[in-house]
Amino acid sequence: MQTPSASTFSLRLHHPDDRPDTPPSPLSAATKAFIISGIDKRTGADRIVCESCFEQLDEAQRTNLRAAPWSEGCLLCEVKEDKPEAYTRPFCDFLTENPTVFHAVQYFKEKLSAAGFEELPARDQWLGQIRPGGKYWVTRNGSSLIAFTVGRAYVPGSGVAMIAGHIDALTARLKPISKKPNKAGYLQLGVSPYAGALNHTWWDRDLGIGGRVIVKDPETGKTSIKLVKLGWPIARVPTVAPHFGAGMMGQNNKETQAVPIIGLEDRKPTSDAPETLGPAGSFASTQPPRLVKLIAKELGITDYSLILNWELELFDTQPAQTGGLDREFIFGGRIDDKLCSWPALIALLSASEPETASTIKLVALFDDEEIGSLLRQGARANFLPIVIERTVEALCASSRTPFGPGIVGQTYARSFLASADVTHAGNPNFLNLYLDEHVPRLNVGVAICADSNGHMTTDAVSTAILRRVAELEGCETQIFQIRNDTRSGGTVGPALSSAMGVRAADLGLPQLSMHSVRATTGALDPGLGVKFFRGFLERWEEVDGEWN
Numbered sequence: 001m002q003t004p005s006a007s008t009f010s011l012r013l014h015h016p017d018d019r020p021d022t023p024p025s026p027l028s029a030a031t032k033a034f035i036i037s038g039i040d041k042r043t044g045a046d047r048i049v050c051e052s053c054f055e056q057l058d059e060a061q062r063t064n065l066r067a068a069p070w071s072e073g074c075l076l077c078e079v080k081e082d083k084p085e086a087y088t089r090p091f092c093d094f095l096t097e098n099p100t101v102f103h104a105v106q107y108f109k110e111k112l113s114a115a116g117f118e119e120l121p122a123r124d125q126w127l128g129q130i131r132p133g134g135k136y137w138v139t140r141n142g143s144s145l146i147a148f149t150v151g152r153a154y155v156p157g158s159g160v161a162m163i164a165g166h167i168d169a170l171t172a173r174l175k176p177i178s179k180k181p182n183k184a185g186y187l188q189l190g191v192s193p194y195a196g197a198l199n200h201t202w203w204d205r206d207l208g209i210g211g212r213v214i215v216k217d218p219e220t221g222k223t224s225i226k227l228v229k230l231g232w233p234i235a236r237v238p239t240v241a242p243h244f245g246a247g248m249m250g251q252n253n254k255e256t257q258a259v260p261i262i263g264l265e266d267r268k269p270t271s272d273a274p275e276t277l278g279p280a281g282s283f284a285s286t287q288p289p290r291l292v293k294l295i296a297k298e299l300g301i302t303d304y305s306l307i308l309n310w311e312l313e314l315f316d317t318q319p320a321q322t323g324g325l326d327r328e329f330i331f332g333g334r335i336d337d338k339l340c341s342w343p344a345l346i347a348l349l350s351a352s353e354p355e356t357a358s359t360i361k362l363v364a365l366f367d368d369e370e371i372g373s374l375l376r377q378g379a380r381a382n383f384l385p386i387v388i389e390r391t392v393e394a395l396c397a398s399s400r401t402p403f404g405p406g407i408v409g410q411t412y413a414r415s416f417l418a419s420a421d422v423t424h425a426g427n428p429n430f431l432n433l434y435l436d437e438h439v440p441r442l443n444v445g446v447a448i449c450a451d452s453n454g455h456m457t458t459d460a461v462s463t464a465i466l467r468r469v470a471e472l473e474g475c476e477t478q479i480f481q482i483r484n485d486t487r488s489g490g491t492v493g494p495a496l497s498s499a500m501g502v503r504a505a506d507l508g509l510p511q512l513s514m515h516s517v518r519a520t521t522g523a524l525d526p527g528l529g530v531k532f533f534r535g536f537l538e539r540w541e542e543v544d545g546e547w548n
Contacts, residue, residue: 023133023152024116026353030056033079035114036346038090039065050074084527087346088322088330091526094342095320095332100313101143101367102212102227104167104338108345108365112137112147115349130394133353138387141367141377142212142225143168146387147348148362151541152355156401159414160360160388161540162502163348163533164379164492165341165421166369169334170197170515171313172207172260177286180259187263187288189235191314195370198237198258200248201516206233207260209291211312213299218306228298233317234291235260260314263290277304316517328443328523335519339509340420341365343529350530351537360391361537369421369492379492385500388412409501414544416465417504418536419457419493423447423480425510425521433486440478440510442522445470446532447478449491449506457493462505466536468543473535475528478510 027035030053034040039047040061047065053076054067071077078086098104113119117135120126130136132154137147144167151158175190182188191198210229217224237260239248252258277292278284284292284304292304301307320332348363364387368378375381392411396403426439440447448466450458470477482488497504509529512520522528 023131024135027115028056029080030076031058031061032115032350033076034061035111036090036349037075037079037086038093039075041093046075048074049076053077053080082527082531084524084531087343087527087530088523090346091338091342092320092322092330092332095334095338099208099229099315099317099334100171100210100212100227101168102311103210103229104341105139105142105145105365106227108145108147109137109139111345111349117147126390126394127397128394130391131398132395136391140381140383143367144365144377144383146362146364146384147345148360148387148391149348149351149353150391150395151357151359151361152353153358154360154395155358156392156396156399156403156407157410157414158358158360159411159416159540159544160362160502161537162362162364162384162415162417163344163420163536164364164366164384164417164496165344165419166337166366166373166379166492167341168194168367168370169336169338170195170370170517171315172197172202173211173311173313174209174287178291179286179288182265185265185267186261187265187290189260189262189288189291191260193254193258194313196515197517198254199515199517200252201513201518202258203237203239203248205236205517206317207235207237207314208232208317209234209312209314211310213295213310213312214308215299215301216306216308218303223308226299228295228312230294230298234294235262235314237261262288278307279305283307283309318518322523324523330521330523330525331518333518335511335521336422336514337369337420337508339422339511339521339525340529343509343526344420344533347530347533347537351534357541359541360388361540362388366492372490373492373495380495380499382499384496388500412500412502415500415502416462416540416544417457417493417497417500417502418466418533419491419496419504419506420533421491421493421506421508422511422514422521423449423508424514425512427512433483435481435483438479438481440480442510442512442520443524443528444478444510444522445476445528446507447480447510449508450479450481451488451506452481453488454494455488455490456506457491457497457504458506462503465503465543465547466505466507468546469536469539470532472539472543473531475532475535477507480510 050071051067098107120138133152135149139145171194172191178190180188275289277289316333323329344363366379368375373379393403493506509525
């Protein structure tokens with residue numbers, strides 16, 4: 001069972017004096033492996049590393065680690081050697097421990113900070129804050145994140161190697177007033193499906209509750225955001241037995257028949273009136289009292305009126321894990337699109353930082369892709385273009401180069417966007433739905449995705465670019481396109497590439513059971529993704545040079 005946890009974050013302003021004049025030195029390979037592996041959060045034998053790696057870590061990183069005279073089985077060595085299997089467990093741990101988009105962003109922020117990346121608050125002036133060789137991240141709404149590094153040899157007009165994906169997943173979110181009348185002795189919870197959630201795969205699942213809570217400080221009156229994740233199943237959407245003759249495969253009403261149960265009512269109430277927490281009109285008074293008490297206890301809150309609002313959702317609590325005869329699969333929830341966004345961010349963390357590199361390496365992870373990307377934290381907002389333009393403006397100022405549309409246009413013309421989202425692995429039971437020779441396989445590598453109607457950004461040029469990256473890195477690529485008589489999904493690629501005018505391609509790692517509450521991918525696919533994405537970030541400048 002997961003350990004209940006809560007974390008708090010707040011806005012911290014940075015000033016020019018906070019920034020050193022020279023960029024930090026590159027991290028050692030052992031330190032990068034330490035950050036990526038998550039070994040510091042493991043226990044027992046899982047904390048044993050070889051003596052060579054142990055000696056390369058600083059004193060704080062060595063805490064609770066044990067050194068062994070042999071290197072066989074050293075997780076840090078496996079990460080340094082770029083073995084795909086070294087990334088399997090870290091990815092599974094990420095899926096399990098970060099069930100909501102808010103937790104995913106917080107996880108990435110912690111990894112970035114440990115790797116020496118600095119926050120760029122959107123409200124701050126960025127002039128004087130960004131320099132060649134620097135590493136930065138910025139968030140929007142706590143649910144989208146952009147991280148990037150500036151080449152040590154950067155000059156204004158250099159291009160950006162971009163990977164963009166999404167970290168939202170199908171879920172069921174609590175309604176603004178989630179308290180419902182008791183029925184048949186059950187406590188129920190009012191929820192709304194986000195994207196295609198509450199489909200038939202959500203029934204009879206052990207569902208937890210987590211998200212963010214808006215809290216008021218009783219002494220200062222200031223508000224803050226706290227993350228919460230209850231560590232055991234709270235809710236369940238029960239099916240009805242076939243004896244009643246009711247169909248259970250997509251034929252049910254999501255408003256009246258997919259209402260989760262979260263407990264049993266008290267058979268000995270202290271009064272005839274239902275329990276209400278907080279004064280009339282307060283947020284707490286509109287939510288199930290026992291749920292309010294539970295959330296408040298997790299956050300250490302005794303005055304329920306201090307909970308001003310929350311964004312909580314349901315999630316499958318079963319851990320992500322390997323399976324199959326040789327453990328060649330990963331079974332887990334929220335694989336779409338953590339399967340591409342996690343390797344992309346890990347690739348940025350592990351990418352080399354040569355003195356001669358001039359490009360900006362960037363990873364953008366968006367919210368709201370599953371519902372059209374239209375909100376301010378989505379890919380169709382101005383988040384990515386404005387981060388790039390503010391960055392170029394700051395770098396121009398530090399080099400005394402005039403900033404304007406010319407430099408911005410030059411930057412975009414030298415850039416490339418890899419739009420990374422999961423794609424469909426071949427399902428052996430439904431191969432009639434796939435095009436011949438367009439059937440991606442697990443544990444092989446990324447699939448380049450095409451669509452004749454512009455749902456994907458891929459064309460002949462961008463395909464050749466990605467294949468060249470794969471050739472240089474020793475990676476295998478696959479091809480996917482839907483049949484003419486089926487419907488294509490969408491990605492963040494078309495909106496972003498059209499907004500910036502950059503060359504772009506869509507690609508993704510394959511999975512089975514897309515949009516199910518639990519999906520399947522290959523155990524090696526996260527590691528294969530890290531290798532390809534890192535190769536793209538490191539080699540874009542070289543590959544781009546071959547086209548000029």
